[in-house]
Amino acid sequence: MRPAELPARPGQAAEEPVAGDETSGLHHEVVELARALPGPLRRLTVRSGDRAVEVEWAADAVPAAAAPAPVPGGLQAVAAPSGPAAVPEPAGEEPEVPEGTIAVRAPLVGTFYAAPSPGAEPFVRVGDEVEAGQTLGIVEAMKLMNPIVADAAGAVAEIRVGDAESVEYDQVLVLLRPSGGPR
Structure with missing residues (x-):
């Protein structure tokens, strides 16, 4: 609006x-x-x-x-700084999403948190089986905690961001291997 x-x-x-x-x-x-x-x-x-x-x-x-x-x-x-003091950018625009995986992307710009609170166990780890709708992490933006949920059931193949790391809109956060797919 x-x-x-x-x-x-x-x-x-x-x-x-x-x-x-x-x-x-x-x-x-x-x-x-x-x-x-x-x-x-x-x-x-x-x-x-x-x-x-x-x-x-x-x-x-x-x-x-x-x-x-x-x-x-x-x-x-x-x-933004553009010399040697600049934060290094990845070589490509976005790392490729491997075939047979589902990319869970950031719905907004913010800070990714892997656990519900500091020192707590992470929501998921690589290899964990998840259900559709299960929380995989949180993106905090403007003091609001936005849950990042699995779009489909599967196994966590890769977590591409670290805890308390800044994320951009549409950035791949987690890769899921769909249930029943190749391991």
Whole structure:
């Protein structure tokens, strides 16, 4: 749902933003920034306190000479590091999903947790048999714990992320070998 589709609050106009509304101005500036930046974005983080913006491009998406565009309102774009200090990216776009396995993917960006609490036993281990709907892990996003469940029954063939590791949308988290399939 877009902000324009939300019902108006009592005493507020439905179409027009409130004069001096910081949130609507920041929203407008972020949209302008995203449109002005070169190449496909991997991540765009906005903080309202002291108005900072962090921008991360997909690997090999930004030409060497590209620089962040200035944005009205004093927002500042900070590109992700691209030298030896940068976090190494995997060689391919996404590791291949082996034939005969089912990929369980991250439904959102967040932090993956293999256990319900620190020090507890993990939800599953490689080799465990799981049922459809069984919890395989948790992705925490914005202080909300989102269960990651098996789409089908099978055995856990591989867990591709570590505990407390950041995950991206649609990243393969776990590979399942369907029940009755080759081992």
